[in-house]
Amino acid sequence: SLKQATADADQARVAVEDTRLTSRIHGRVGDKTVQVGQFLGAGTRTMTIVPQESLYLVANFKETQVGLMRPGQPAEIEVDALSGVKLHGKVESLSPGTGSQFALLPPENATGNFTKVVQRVPVRIRVLAGDEARKVLVPGMSVEVTVDTRSAKDAKQRAEEESDRVQEQERAR
DSSP: OHHHHHHHHHHHHHHHHTTOOOOSSOEEEEEEOOOTTOOOOTTOOOEEEEESSSOEEEEEEETTTOTTOOTTOEEEEEEGGGTTOEEEEEEEEEOSSOGGGGSSSOOOOTTSOOOOOOOEEEEEEEEEOOHHHHHHOOTTOOEEEEEOOGGGHHHHHHHHHHHHHHHHHHHHO
Protein backbone atom coordinates (compact mmCIF):
# COMPACT_ATOMS: atom_id res chain seq x y z
CA SER A 1 0.00 0.00 0.00
CA LEU A 2 1.03 3.61 -0.53
CA LYS A 3 0.90 4.43 3.19
CA GLN A 4 3.21 1.54 4.01
CA ALA A 5 5.66 2.51 1.26
CA THR A 6 5.68 6.14 2.45
CA ALA A 7 6.28 5.03 6.04
CA ASP A 8 9.11 2.72 4.91
CA ALA A 9 10.67 5.57 2.90
CA ASP A 10 10.44 7.94 5.87
CA GLN A 11 11.99 5.32 8.14
CA ALA A 12 14.82 4.74 5.64
CA ARG A 13 15.43 8.51 5.39
CA VAL A 14 15.71 8.78 9.20
CA ALA A 15 18.07 5.80 9.24
CA VAL A 16 20.32 7.49 6.67
CA GLU A 17 20.29 10.75 8.64
CA ASP A 18 21.31 8.80 11.74
CA THR A 19 24.46 7.61 9.96
CA ARG A 20 25.85 11.13 9.56
CA LEU A 21 28.24 12.48 12.16
CA THR A 22 28.71 16.23 12.36
CA SER A 23 30.97 18.39 14.48
CA ARG A 24 30.12 21.67 16.16
CA ILE A 25 33.61 22.99 15.41
CA HIS A 26 35.59 23.46 12.20
CA GLY A 27 38.63 21.19 12.15
CA ARG A 28 40.39 18.07 10.96
CA VAL A 29 39.88 14.51 12.13
CA GLY A 30 42.81 13.71 14.41
CA ASP A 31 42.10 10.05 15.05
CA LYS A 32 39.17 7.80 14.32
CA THR A 33 38.07 5.13 16.80
CA VAL A 34 35.19 3.57 14.82
CA GLN A 35 34.94 1.43 11.71
CA VAL A 36 32.46 1.47 8.83
CA GLY A 37 29.41 -0.61 9.73
CA GLN A 38 29.98 -0.38 13.48
CA PHE A 39 26.89 0.32 15.60
CA LEU A 40 27.21 3.21 18.01
CA GLY A 41 25.43 3.99 21.21
CA ALA A 42 24.68 7.52 22.41
CA GLY A 43 27.81 9.22 23.72
CA THR A 44 30.26 6.83 22.07
CA ARG A 45 33.61 8.50 21.31
CA THR A 46 34.12 8.25 17.57
CA MET A 47 37.01 10.58 16.74
CA THR A 48 39.11 13.51 17.85
CA ILE A 49 38.66 16.80 16.03
CA VAL A 50 41.67 19.12 15.89
CA PRO A 51 40.28 22.66 15.77
CA GLN A 52 41.42 24.82 12.86
CA GLU A 53 40.12 28.15 14.12
CA SER A 54 41.90 28.52 17.46
CA LEU A 55 45.37 27.03 17.39
CA TYR A 56 47.36 27.01 20.60
CA LEU A 57 50.37 25.30 22.08
CA VAL A 58 51.47 24.54 25.59
CA ALA A 59 55.13 25.29 26.18
CA ASN A 60 56.74 23.99 29.36
CA PHE A 61 59.10 26.75 30.49
CA LYS A 62 61.53 26.43 33.39
CA GLU A 63 60.29 28.13 36.52
CA THR A 64 63.31 30.44 36.26
CA GLN A 65 61.99 31.68 32.90
CA VAL A 66 58.39 32.56 33.80
CA GLY A 67 58.96 35.23 36.45
CA LEU A 68 58.29 38.07 34.02
CA MET A 69 55.81 36.30 31.74
CA ARG A 70 52.33 37.77 31.59
CA PRO A 71 49.21 37.05 29.53
CA GLY A 72 49.16 39.16 26.37
CA GLN A 73 52.92 39.20 25.81
CA PRO A 74 54.06 38.44 22.26
CA ALA A 75 55.76 35.15 21.44
CA GLU A 76 57.86 33.95 18.53
CA ILE A 77 57.42 30.31 17.51
CA GLU A 78 59.79 28.20 15.43
CA VAL A 79 58.26 24.92 14.23
CA ASP A 80 60.69 22.17 13.19
CA ALA A 81 58.38 21.18 10.31
CA LEU A 82 58.53 24.72 8.93
CA SER A 83 62.29 25.24 9.15
CA GLY A 84 63.22 28.88 8.88
CA VAL A 85 59.64 30.13 9.31
CA LYS A 86 58.85 32.11 12.45
CA LEU A 87 55.23 32.22 13.54
CA HIS A 88 53.83 34.67 16.03
CA GLY A 89 51.67 34.12 19.08
CA LYS A 90 50.47 35.60 22.35
CA VAL A 91 50.69 34.25 25.88
CA GLU A 92 47.14 33.31 26.93
CA SER A 93 47.78 31.94 30.40
CA LEU A 94 50.29 30.44 32.80
CA SER A 95 49.40 27.32 34.74
CA PRO A 96 48.73 27.94 38.46
CA GLY A 97 51.18 25.13 39.27
CA THR A 98 54.10 23.23 37.83
CA GLY A 99 53.58 20.27 35.55
CA SER A 100 54.71 17.84 38.24
CA GLN A 101 52.05 19.08 40.69
CA PHE A 102 49.29 18.15 38.27
CA ALA A 103 50.86 14.85 37.23
CA LEU A 104 48.89 11.66 37.73
CA LEU A 105 51.42 10.65 40.39
CA PRO A 106 52.90 13.86 41.84
CA PRO A 107 56.32 13.49 43.45
CA GLU A 108 56.24 12.88 47.21
CA ASN A 109 59.24 13.66 49.34
CA ALA A 110 58.37 11.83 52.54
CA THR A 111 61.95 10.60 53.09
CA GLY A 112 63.32 13.96 54.14
CA ASN A 113 65.86 13.97 51.35
CA PHE A 114 65.59 16.92 49.03
CA THR A 115 67.21 17.56 45.69
CA LYS A 116 66.31 20.85 44.09
CA VAL A 117 65.10 20.31 40.55
CA VAL A 118 64.02 23.20 38.34
CA GLN A 119 60.33 22.64 37.66
CA ARG A 120 58.45 23.27 34.42
CA VAL A 121 55.45 25.59 34.21
CA PRO A 122 52.95 25.01 31.38
CA VAL A 123 52.29 28.23 29.43
CA ARG A 124 49.43 28.34 26.92
CA ILE A 125 50.23 30.37 23.80
CA ARG A 126 47.71 31.23 21.10
CA VAL A 127 49.29 30.71 17.68
CA LEU A 128 48.63 33.43 15.10
CA ALA A 129 48.99 31.49 11.85
CA GLY A 130 47.61 31.73 8.33
CA ASP A 131 45.94 28.98 6.33
CA GLU A 132 49.18 27.58 4.87
CA ALA A 133 50.80 27.13 8.28
CA ARG A 134 47.58 25.63 9.69
CA LYS A 135 47.71 22.91 7.03
CA VAL A 136 51.10 21.78 8.35
CA LEU A 137 50.64 22.20 12.11
CA VAL A 138 49.43 19.11 13.96
CA PRO A 139 49.35 18.20 17.66
CA GLY A 140 52.61 16.92 19.13
CA MET A 141 55.02 18.78 16.83
CA SER A 142 58.27 20.11 18.25
CA VAL A 143 58.56 23.87 18.54
CA GLU A 144 60.85 26.43 20.13
CA VAL A 145 59.14 29.40 21.73
CA THR A 146 60.57 32.75 22.78
CA VAL A 147 58.41 35.13 24.81
CA ASP A 148 59.14 38.87 24.81
CA THR A 149 59.03 39.77 28.52
CA ARG A 150 60.40 43.31 28.17
CA SER A 151 56.96 44.76 28.96
CA ALA A 152 57.17 43.29 32.50
CA LYS A 153 60.72 44.30 33.49
CA ASP A 154 59.38 46.83 35.99
CA ALA A 155 57.32 44.04 37.60
CA LYS A 156 60.51 42.58 39.07
CA GLN A 157 61.35 45.93 40.66
CA ARG A 158 57.79 46.26 42.03
CA ALA A 159 57.97 42.73 43.47
CA GLU A 160 61.22 43.55 45.27
CA GLU A 161 59.77 46.79 46.66
CA GLU A 162 56.61 44.99 47.76
CA SER A 163 58.66 42.32 49.52
CA ASP A 164 60.59 45.02 51.38
CA ARG A 165 57.32 46.74 52.43
CA VAL A 166 55.84 43.48 53.72
CA GLN A 167 59.02 42.78 55.68
CA GLU A 168 58.87 46.27 57.24
CA GLN A 169 55.20 45.75 58.17
CA GLU A 170 56.08 42.45 59.86
CA ARG A 171 58.84 44.10 61.87
CA ALA A 172 56.47 46.89 62.92
CA ARG A 173 54.06 44.36 64.48
